[in-house]
Amino acid sequence: DTGVSQNPRHKITKRGQNVTFRCDPISEHNRLYWYRQTLGQGPEFLTYFQNEAQLEKSRLLSDRFSAERPKGSFSTLEIQRTEQGDSAMYLCASSLGGPGANVLTFGAGSRLTVL
């Protein structure tokens, strides 16, 4: 296992278009998180899955954002009708449950640029 994998690494799109990012977590990790990072800021929590269940969503996750983890393995994050303010790095992380739940392993991120 090579860690958390994210695709695509970079996406440039025009305002109003839809984009989708994929995250493949570490295989034995049942928890999966999405964070957003803008320039000069730390990552901000967006949403979290335990297995296939989406258990928490941040207020940052507007109605245009949707995340899924259909079989409890990979996850997708879709942004509809993109806006320039959506330009950011979207980070995926995974962790074990139980005492290891705090220990997050992050992927390299998917950078979105909205023109």
Place this chain on the structure above:
Amino acid sequence: QQQVKQSPQSLIVQKGGISIINCAYENTAFDYFPWYQQFPGKGPALLIAIRPDVSEKKEGRFTISFNKSAKQFSLHIMDSQPGDSATYFCAASKRGGGSTLGRLYFGRGTQLTVWP
């Protein structure tokens, strides 16, 4: 509202020197305090972490000092090397079960440059 405040924003240190980055928090429900290191084009990587039942944790050249009464914690990098040049983030998460575990609140980051 920034739950974890980090300073300085940037830091320049000579090779062999000590780098010190400070963080402060208000929420007493926080009970796990990790530091992450991020290189350009990469995701954050866990460097070292501490829980409030100890005042210091050391791993190699990296040490976390924790002051529970002051609600502050800091990262010390001894014998700083050019390869340590990166952005460092402090973070905190709350105790409790369920989804609170793993929801990290990050500081804004410190860009460290170590001159050879």
